Amino acid sequence: MPQSTIKDVWSAIAQHTRATGRASTIVVLDGSEQLRLWRLAPDGARTQLDVEPGARTETADFTLSLSPWMMSVPRANGPDVREVSTLAVARAQAGEAATAGGVELILQTAGTDADTAETVAPAQPETIEAIQDLQDEEADLFDELADDEPEAAPDEYTRRFRRRAIIGGTALALFLGCSLAAGGWALVAGTPQAPPAAAPTTAAPSPNESQATDDPSRAAPIESQAQAPAGFSGTATWEVIGATDQRSGLSRAGTEAGAVSGRTLDLVDTDSGELLESLTLPHTPAGGPYPLASPTSQGGMMLPADGSVMTWSPSSGLMDIELPEDHRLVTRGTTAFTVPQNHDTRPEAIQLLTPGGLTEITSPGGSSSPIGPAEEGFLWASNSDGGTLIRATNEGEVEDQTRLIGPASNTTISQWLGANDDYAAAIWANNGTGSTMTIHDAETGRVVDSLDMGSTGAGAGLRIVPSHEGDHLMVGARMVDLSTGRIGEQVEGISTSNRSLRAVPGGWIASQTDGTPMLISTDGQVQASPAPSESLLGIADSGDLVVDQRGALAAFTPAPDEGESNE
Secondary structure, three states: OOOOOHHHHHHHHHHHHHHHOOOEEEEEEEOOEEEEEEEEOOOOOEEEEOOOOOOOOOOOOEEEEEEOEEEEEOOOOOOEEEEEOOHHHHHHHHHHHHHHHOOOEEEEEEOOOOOOEEEEOOOOOOEEOOOOOOOOOOOOHHHHOOOOOHHHOOOHHHHHOOEEEEEEEOOOOEOOOOOOOOOEEEEEEOOOOOOOOOOOOOOOOOOOOEOOOOOOOOOOOEOOOOOOOOOEOOOOOEEEEOOOOOEEEEOOOOOEEEEEEOOEEEEEEOOOOOEEEEEEOOOOOOOOOEEEOOOOOOOEEEEEOOOEEEEEEOOOEEEEEEOOOOEEEEEEOOEEEEEEHHHOOOOOEEEEEEOOEEEEEEOOOOOEEEEEEOOOOEEEEEOHHHOEEEEEOOOOOEEEEEEOOOOOOOEEEEEEEEEOOOEEEEEEEEOOOOEEEEEEEOOOOOEEEEEEEEOOOOOOOOOEEEOOOOOEEEEOOEEEEOOOOEEEEEOOOOOOOOOOOEEEOOEEEEEOOOOOEEEEEOOOOEEEOOOOOEEEEEEOOOOOEEEEEOOEEEEEOEOOOOOOOOO
C-alpha cells in the first residue's frame, strides 16, 4: 500500500526482511544515477555499503527512486516552488541562482533516505575579451533583446542573507514486485521474488524507466515520451527527461546534445544518453544552442546573449566571449563571425568565432566579402574582374585567386551563394533579361553546372544556408552540392524564403507551412516530425535521429530496410 514518509518505507522493507528471514539490499537512484546502496538486516540494522563512483548495482532487492523533486527557493516575496527532474538539475539551478544573485546558497535535501546539506557558491566563468578594440560608440546590436529572467538580478534580500533551497520528493509510494506508475518516490523490487500479500502485483512503468523482464540480462525497451519519425525504429535507444520549457540543439560534430532552461545548460552524450554535465550559464541566452564550427577542432555549440556569445566544446569547455563594440554577429551554416555594423559587406577585418574565442581575419582587399574558412586559410568573394574567388591567410595575404567565367557574354554576378576549396556557386544576371544559377570549378573558374532561374532578380529574397560541413548549400528550397559540383532538385514543402531554415548535423531544419518541423538531409531526403510539439535536432554522430518532445530528449535508430535480415 502507499506509504507517506521515508520512515514508512523503511518499516515496510523491515517487515519484508523479517518475513523472509534474510537481509535485503536497497539501491537509491536519482534519475539514472546511483547515489547509495543500503543493507537492511532482519533485526532492523541498516548499513550503508561502499560502492565505486559511477558504478551500478544490478542485483539489489529493492530500488528507491528519488525523482522528480520539488525545490523551494526562498525569495523576498515568498518561496518559489518548482519541480526539477534530478538532483543534478537542482544543483545546476541552485548554482544559476547563486551566480545571478552573487550569493552563496545552502542546498538541503529533505525527506530522503539520507538528508544532506551543501553550499553552492557563485560560478566564475572564464571571460575572453575581443581582440579588436573599436572606438565607435554606436548602440550594440543586442540592446533590443529583453532579459527573460528579470528576477535573476540580486535584490536587497538576496544580498543580505544566505538563502536556503530545500529539495524534497513529490510523492512517496511503496510497490514490491512492480514499478511505479507515475513520477515520484518509488520502491521497486529489483529481482524476481514473491511480494508481501499487501503489495500490488502489477503496475505500469514510468515513461522513462524500463519494464521488468523475466531475463534480467536483457534490457527492456524504453517507453519514450517522444515519438519515432517515419523510417526510424519505434523504440528510442535512449531518453533523458528535462524541463518542458527547454531549448535544445546538437553540437557541430553531433556527439553532444545541449538543452537550455533558464541559465542551465545540460549536456548529453548522443551515443549513450548519459548526462555529461550540467552547467550554469553566465547570461540568459537569446537563442540556441546552435552548432558551431572550428577550423582546428571538431567544434561545439554557441548561445548568443546580450553583448556576448557563450560557447561550449569538449576541448575548451564553457566560455563567455565578449563581442566587439558596434559589431554584429553573422552566421553562415555553422560558421560564425562578427563584422562592423557600418562596414559589414566589405570589412577590413572580421572576428571569426570559435569555441575557444575570437580570431581576427584580415581582408585581402577592400572589395572582398567574407565567405568562410577553407582547408588552409579563409575564402573571400570579390566582384573585381567580373567575379573572383580568393583564398588568403588569416593575415590577408593572397594565396591564390580564380576569376569566374560567366555562363554567357554580358553577364555579371548579382549574388554570391557560397564556395569551398573545390567549387563556387553564384547567380549571374544577363543584361536585365534573366538570371542563371551556376557552379564553377574553383581552380579554373569554368561553369560545371547551371540552372535558368527566369527573370532578372529571381535570386532576391532567397534564404542561403551552408550545411554544417560546408559542402552543401540550401539556396531557397533547392540544394546545391559543392562536393560534386551539381545543382539538386527543388525540396517540396518549404518556401524559398523560409526564415526558420538552419543548418544542423546531417542537413537542415525547417518548418512546414503548418509549423511542423522537418529535417532535410544532405542527400535530399525530407523527414517530417511526427508531431508539431516535437523538434528534430539533427543526425547524431552515431547515425541516430535526436528529437526533443517538450523536454524529453530521445534518439531513434533508422529502421532496417524491408527484406533486410534481422540476424
